[in-house]
Amino acid sequence: MSEQAQEALETQAPDRYECRACGYVYEPEKGDDKYNIPAGTAFADLPTNWNCPVCSAKKVAFANIGPTGTASGFKENLGYGFGVNQLTPAQKNILIFGALALGFLFFISLYGLQ
Numbered sequence: 001m002s003e004q005a006q007e008a009l010e011t012q013a014p015d016r017y018e019c020r021a022c023g024y025v026y027e028p029e030k031g032d033d034k035y036n037i038p039a040g041t042a043f044a045d046l047p048t049n050w051n052c053p054v055c056s057a058k059k060v061a062f063a064n065i066g067p068t069g070t071a072s073g074f075k076e077n078l079g080y081g082f083g084v085n086q087l088t089p090a091q092k093n094i095l096i097f098g099a100l101a102l103g104f105l106f107f108i109s110l111y112g113l114q
Ligand SMILES: [Zn+2]
Pocket: 019, 020, 021, 022, 023, 024, 052, 053, 054, 055, 056, 057
C-alpha cells in the first residue's frame, strides 16, 4: 500500500463492527481490554485469533456498522432494510405459524359458508 493510501485510511474515522451473535460492538477508539487490544486498533488490525470478548464468536461473525457518530442514522436505516432478518428464530417461527394458522382459519371459514 502506498503511503498516501495509508494516510487516507488513517484520517478516516475507524469503522465499528458488531457481533452478529450477541450484539457486542467493537469500537476501535476503545480497543478491547480482555484481549489487551490497545485503543485505536482498527478491526482489520485485530489478531486473527481475536474473538468476541462477550460470546467468543470469530471475527467473521462481525458486521461492519460504520464509523462512530455517522449523522445519517446509517444503523437505523440498516435496521429498516433488514427488519425481517433481525428477528430471532423464535420470532420467525411465530410469523410462519401465525401465517399458517390464519390460512387455516380462512380455509375453515370458507368451508363453513358452504
Ligand atoms: Zn459476540
